[in-house]
Amino acid sequence: MKFTWFHLMPWPHMPDDFREKHRSVWVDLPNRMYEPELGHIAYHQYLDQLEYAETVGFDGIGVNEHHANAYGLMPSPNIMAATLTRRTSKAALVVLGNSIALYNPPLRVAEEMAMLDVLSGGRLVAGFPVGTSMDTNYAYGTIPALTREKYAEAHDLIRKAWAADEPFAFNGRYTKLRYVNCWPKPIQRPAPPIFIPGGGSVETYDFCLDNTYSYSYLSYSGYLRAKLLMDGYWKRVAERKADESPYRAGFAQVICVADSDAEAERLYWPHVNYFYNRCLHVYPGFADAPGYRTVKTIQTGALSQFTQAAARNYPSMTWKDLVDGRYIVAGSPETVRQQMEELIKTLRVGNIFCLMHVGNMPNDKVRYSTSLFAEKVMPHLRNLWPEWKNHDDRFWMHPMNEPVPLKVAAE
């Protein structure tokens, strides 16, 4: 198993009456709510937490990209990852990822990710999300019905740019470049491992299988509801006669660990409540611009994460509802171990994106929960896929063979 400690970096200072006062955490929430001096403290605490996760033994540390929102404050995940290259030395840097349809030219992603891979000594795991509709369409103005075509073209350009050893011309519909010449190029050849966040469309299953990318389902509704979607993925894997390596798939999970189940509720409920009722409070009109999802995907009935959130009525849900419904995995180390084992086996996933900073959780609780998970849970989950020897070379980083001769900043 590979465990990535993933940070969303939410704005932790939304007021108690946030839902009543604002229709959306995304797109049109006035940024007067953002206070840069408090942002300074939050950023550094968050980066410290990611660095801490490496020291307690997580395989990867993760960041992602969002825009115009208080849900996740990383418009540029690459800037965050760049700071981490200097302060960590072992963990994979899982940048999940860059919304490649948003860059003009998308070559910028190839360049910056190559920089990260070189800086980190080959520790980059690259993610290529389409991006939420809030980010891609409403905040960044991409025409919904053209988003996927743009994405596909950007993907081709990036892969070619990484693989090429000489300049070449790229005549795309959306990007025309007479000289594509990616300096630097990544240490990992021909490309870093690539993870694709997906939400249930068959096209994305095939895209992952065609390119040997890991399919990552980033859900906040837990593994019971994810089963149907992941079964669809594995069915497609079987239809395509691909091997069933669990590392072909990953799942994001909110995890809270304490000494006992009761202690977990006492410690973490306010922050879990903050996450589900403020961070996920997206105006339904921004959740899914018409044309953003393909007709085929709508016909399969897959609703977007944020449309689901709007439909689920989180305000009425209690800690017990969220725990019993397995939206969150929370409790004593033994409770969490049992549920995580069930999650990993029922979804057949080799990658877990552990969401251990939740909502407005303060630093001491984040570290407490993280250390308990690392010491008392993770070791028992390491060998759930013995036939795959806890590793699949195709879906994980390949750091440079020799340690970097210069001392990195963390040492």
Added chain:
Amino acid sequence: MKSRFLTLKPSSIRIQVVEAGKGRDLLYLHGAGGHMPADPLIAALATKYRVVAPLLPGYGQSTGEDELRDMLDITLHGLDVLEALKLKKPIVVGHSMGGMIAAEMAAIARTEVAKLCLLAPAGLWLDDHPIVDIFSKLPYELPGLLFHDAETGGRLLASGGDMNDPEFLKQFLVMNARRLGMAGKILFPIPDRGLGQRLQRIAARTLIVWGAEDALIPPVYGHAFKKAISKSKLVKVAKAGHAVGQEKPAAVLKAIKEFF
């Protein structure tokens, strides 16, 4: 009203064409919402004209939307349709998005479009009068945006379905994704594709009609269109919203009859 199908020679796109009435030829290009059920404007125009109303790919049973990406594709598609329909010196009427397409057609094919009627057309952007973001609106918000009398508007828009029925909801989402997905190529995120630079090329006699209570594209845009198109007249219709033709069909018919 009856429907027929037409395959365009240059693009092989297959479109649905609604026809009604007798008289002089009138080409009607619908807005982002498509035709309404028993569209009151088409019905009114059909009392005087032979109304030919093609559906844009992505709407109704017209297909081929994947091949139309930008304004030039869509304008040329409109001219392909005009040619294939073999109309005799038609009055080209376009509402909202359809008005934007009609204005583009008239600016590019200056001699082919000689009579132009723009009903609250999209296509311009005035920083002081931003147009509402229609794409982020929820279905229940639409009647108030499109009609002065929201209650009547809501009845006109409703197609008798139940949004709580998952199967109906799925069909609605598919229809909406197709229609507004296509409209997004013209209107998202800002409905300006450079038409303002081309309006002065329009040689057609042009009637501009605006609902005085238009809450989506405010009437001030009517003056901007009038200023830019040389042989044009602006008529405002009282107690009408953005769907001016559907809300006040008789007034719009009267304005068209008087002008052409």
